[in-house]
Amino acid sequence: MQSPTRAAGWCLWALVLGLCAALGYGQQQGRPNILFIFADDHAYQAISAYGSKINHTPNLDRLAREGMLFENALVTNSICAPSRAVILTGKYSHLNGVINNAIPFDGSQQTFPKLLQKAGYQTALFGKWHLQTDPTGFDAWEILPGQGHYYNPDMLFAGGKRRHEGYATDIITDLTLAWLRRRDPTRPFLVMSQHKAPHRNWMPPIERLTLYSGIQIWEPPTLFDDYSHRASPARNQGMEIGRHLIDDYDLKLVSAFAGKDEFARMTEKQKRAWDAVYGPENEAFFRANLSGRELVRWKYQRYIKDYLRCIASVDDNVGRLLRFLDEEGLAENTVVIYSSDQGFYLGEHGWYDKRWMYQESLKTPLIVRWPGLTRPGSRDAHLVSNLDLPETFLEIAGVPVPADMQGRSLVPLLKGESPRDWRRSFYYHYYEGPPAVHGVARHYGVTTRTHKLIHYYETGEWELFDLELDPYELHSVYDDPRYERVQKELQAELARLRRELRVPEVDPDKQKK
Numbered sequence: 090m091q092s093p094t095r096a097a098g099w100c101l102w103a104l105v106l107g108l109c110a111a112l113g114y115g116q117q118q119g120r121p122n123i124l125f126i127f128a129d130d131h132a133y134q135a136i137s138a139y140g141s142k143i144n145h146t147p148n149l150d151r152l153a154r155e156g157m158l159f160e161n162a163l164v165t166n167s168i169c170a171p172s173r174a175v176i177l178t179g180k181y182s183h184l185n186g187v188i189n190n191a192i193p194f195d196g197s198q199q200t201f202p203k204l205l206q207k208a209g210y211q212t213a214l215f216g217k218w219h220l221q222t223d224p225t226g227f228d229a230w231e232i233l234p235g236q237g238h239y240y241n242p243d244m245l246f247a248g249g250k251r252r253h254e255g256y257a258t259d260i261i262t263d264l265t266l267a268w269l270r271r272r273d274p275t276r277p278f279l280v281m282s283q284h285k286a287p288h289r290n291w292m293p294p295i296e297r298l299t300l301y302s303g304i305q306i307w308e309p310p311t312l313f314d315d316y317s318h319r320a321s322p323a324r325n326q327g328m329e330i331g332r333h334l335i336d337d338y339d340l341k342l343v344s345a346f347a348g349k350d351e352f353a354r355m356t357e358k359q360k361r362a363w364d365a366v367y368g369p370e371n372e373a374f375f376r377a378n379l380s381g382r383e384l385v386r387w388k389y390q391r392y393i394k395d396y397l398r399c400i401a402s403v404d405d406n407v408g409r410l411l412r413f414l415d416e417e418g419l420a421e422n423t424v425v426i427y428s429s430d431q432g433f434y435l436g437e438h439g440w441y442d443k444r445w446m447y448q449e450s451l452k453t454p455l456i457v458r459w460p461g462l463t464r465p466g467s468r469d470a471h472l473v474s475n476l477d478l479p480e481t482f483l484e485i486a487g488v489p490v491p492a493d494m495q496g497r498s499l500v501p502l503l504k505g506e507s508p509r510d511w512r513r514s515f516y517y518h519y520y521e522g523p524p525a526v527h528g529v530a531r532h533y534g535v536t537t538r539t540h541k542l543i544h545y546y547e548t549g550e551w552e553l554f555d556l557e558l559d560p561y562e563l564h565s566v567y568d569d570p571r572y573e574r575v576q577k578e579l580q581a582e583l584a585r586l587r588r589e590l591r592v593p594e595v596d597p598d599k600q601k602k
Contacts, residue, residue, distance in 0.1 A: 120277040121459070121485055122423040123210075125478075126410065127283040128403050129169065129217055130443065131429035133162075133454040135287075135400050142307045143435070144397045148408035149456065152427055156458030157467045157503055161538065163474045163515050164431045167443045167450040169219050169288075170194070171520075172430035172475055177201065179479040179494030181518070181590055183597055187220070188520040192598075194220035199491060201479035202226030205279050208488045213268045216261035216283035223247075231264055233257070237285045239292040241354045254356070256294040257285045258399075262406040266413055279482065282410065286399040287433075289441070290339050292351055293398030295359060298366040300401055301394045311561050312389060313382065314438040318564040320543075320550035322530035325523075328434070328442040330392060331385035333527075340391050341367050342374070389436050396435065424485050425458045428475070437561075444529040446517045446543050447562050451536070459485075463503045471502055472515050472538065495590060513537060516586040520596055522547060531596070535583040542567075542579040553579070 133139045136146050138153035165175050166182045174187035177200040182188040186195050202212045203226035214224050218232035223245075231246040242257045243250055244264075253260045265282040272278055293300070316324040327333050337343040338350070345352045345360040345367070355363065370391075379387050407427065414420040432450045434440035443450035455473065457463060476496035483490050484498040501508050514537050522531035534543035541562070543552040553567040553576055566572045586592075593600070 119422065120210075120487060122277050122419060123205075123279040123482055123485060124410065124414070124423055124425045125279070125281045125283075125482075126407055126425070126427045127216075127281060128427075128429040128454075129283075129285055129288040130431065130433040131287060131400065131403065131454055132433040132435050132449065133452055134435055134437075134449065135397060135433075136454055138456070139454065143393065144400060146400065146404040148404045148411060149427060149454075151411065152407065152425060152456045152458050153466070155460075155465050156425070156456055157463045157469055159455040159457070159473050159499075159502075160468055160470045161472050162428070162453050162455035163451050163472060163517070163536070164453050165474060165476055165517060166519055167431040167445065167517075168519070168521060169430050170221075173218070173220055176475050176478050179476060179491075179496050181476070181495055181516075181592070182520065183518070183592055184495070186597075188597055189525070190219070190521070193222045196220075196222045196225035199493075200226050201482050202279060202281075204483060204488055204491070205486055208486055209276060210486060211272055211276050211278040212280075213265075213272075213278070214281045214283065215264040215268070216257075216281075217285045217288075218283070229268055233285060236288065238351060238354055239285065240351060240359060241356070242285075256402065258294065258402045258406050261285075262409050265410065269413065269417075277486070279486075284403055284406075286403050287396050290335075290351065291392065291395040291399050292341075293395055294402050295362045297398040297401050298363065300398050302366075306390060306393045306397070308386070308389065309436045311438050311563065312385070312436045314563070316438075319562075320545055320552050320565065321548060322532070322545050322550070323438070325530070326440075326528050328440045328444075328527045328529070330388050330436060330439055330441055334388055334392060334441070340388060341395070342371055344368065385439075392441060393435060421460045423460075426478070426481075427454065427456045428478070429453045430475075442527055444519055444521070444527060446519065446532060446534050446536070446541065448556075448560070451517060457499070457503060459503055464505055467505065469502050470538070471507070471511050472513065472536075473499055473502070474515065514582050514586065516583070516590055516592075518592065520598065533583075533587075533592075535579055535586060537579075540575055540579060542576070542583060544583070 135141055135144055136149050138150045138158055164172055170190045171182045171187050174185045174194050178185040206212050206226055212227045214227045214230040217237060218224060224230045231244050233242055234245050239257050241254050243252050261284055265280055334340055345355055345363040414423055431443045432452045433443050434449050437449045477499050480490045480494055480496045480498040484500045514535050516535055518533040520531055530545045531547050532543055532545045539557050541554045541556060551567045552565040554562045555566060
């Protein structure tokens with residue numbers, strides 16, 4: 090609980106900042122603006138600054154060259170709504186209330202945008218929200234209802250709903266830029282530009298439909314994983330490229346004119362452009378009559394190309410925002426943060442989607458540019474998290490961090506410092522088990538930079554991985570005598586973290602009301 094002295098100090102500081110803002114001193118005093126660009130399901134493996142083997146992202150690479158790339162950014166719960174709630178509150182899912190995608194966010198609770206508002210910042214949010222209740226703490230907002238649509242999306246705002254013609258990624262950037270142009274230039278701002286892309290079902294924009302046509306994208310070495318040497322949940326899931334992608338929805342094996350759902354929203358011109366590309370490819374696929382591994386490989390190529398085309402559009406729009414900051418003279422006083430709500434599987438283990446504590450979904454991209462403070466082109470290997478973002482935003486703005494937040498500001502790392510007391514382990518907890526979509530078992534665990542311990546607590550199974558010797562996490566060494574000491578240490582650390590983070594013994598959705 091926050092002490093009375095600290096609480097009083099925070100109130101006084103907030104009052105001073107609010108008064109400065111009211112008098113028009115915000116920008117003159119140099120309080121940085123904050124631009125948070127947030128993608129959905131963007132795998133770090135699909136950013137060339139992270140060493141991608143399958144695509145090139147020039148604008149995100151520019152951001153990394155001019156700022157800091159975090160090599161070990163982890164999420165507390167690898168699924169959309171919970172990740173967003175963590176970023177707003179700085180608290181794990183069991184405390185902010187959003188343990189899965191079905192639970193509405195309680196907008197009355199403390200969030201970092203509200204604290205920035207009180208401190209005189211202008212706040213705005215555009216794009217994917219996915220928290221079911223209306224946004225709070227924002228002066229302006231316009232959001233996709235639920236997951237939203239790629240083409241000609243409806244969007245909600247405080248006065249109602251309207252449909253925009255065009256592609257969602259472009260539209261979200263358009264709304265962000267329009268707000269930036271009409272903002273009060275005497276006050277600092279926070280704007281959150283949050284994309285739907287590259288979420289399933291990976292529908293690229295018309296101008297990117299032929300990107301990667303005629304070439305074979307590199308296959309990950311675990312595309313044909315047989316899930317041996319691990320606990321049973323790895324085998325008992327519903328997210329395999331070979332077995333679980335939907336023909337007409339995910340793989341687009343249908344004419345846009347005959348399709349429904351996303352296709353029904355398209356204009357006639359959009360449908361014709363779409364069919365001109367996918368039609369001949371689909372006909373060739375049906376003629377080939379593939380089976381076995383060759384069918385899996387075809388599905389992977391269709392999936393990964395569509396995914397990467399969506400990424401290309403996100404990267405294009407990051408470039409639009411960076412150019413606007415340059416042209417308006419805002420770049421030097423604006424901290425730009427790029428991240429995603431979690432990582433994603435790009436064929437690793439034969440999968441798409443996220444949810445697991447395995448590396449590809451546990452890790453997320455995080456790139457921060459802070460001119461004058463962060464050394465350009467720097468990289469950081471500390472264990473950081475989406476849990477740390479609200480504390481970071483608050484410290485950037487000079488606003489005290491509430492004591493009940495569970496993360497830690499990244500500002501010292503952005504300065505190039507290496508605090509001796511920085512976390513050396515990290516707690517993860519996934520709550521959506523079967524029969525929820527994809528059927529991934531509930532699990533929690535602890536990871537360090539060298540080892541990872543996972544507990545599937547409803548089946549009673551454990552996994553332990555040596556991340557240095559087995560980076561693909563193919564062989565669990567749980568109960569291997571050679572790892573007895575490591576196993577005991579991690580089990581003790583897991584118990585300590587659960588106590589420290591106040592994780593209940595019974596999941597919140599299963600507690601008796």
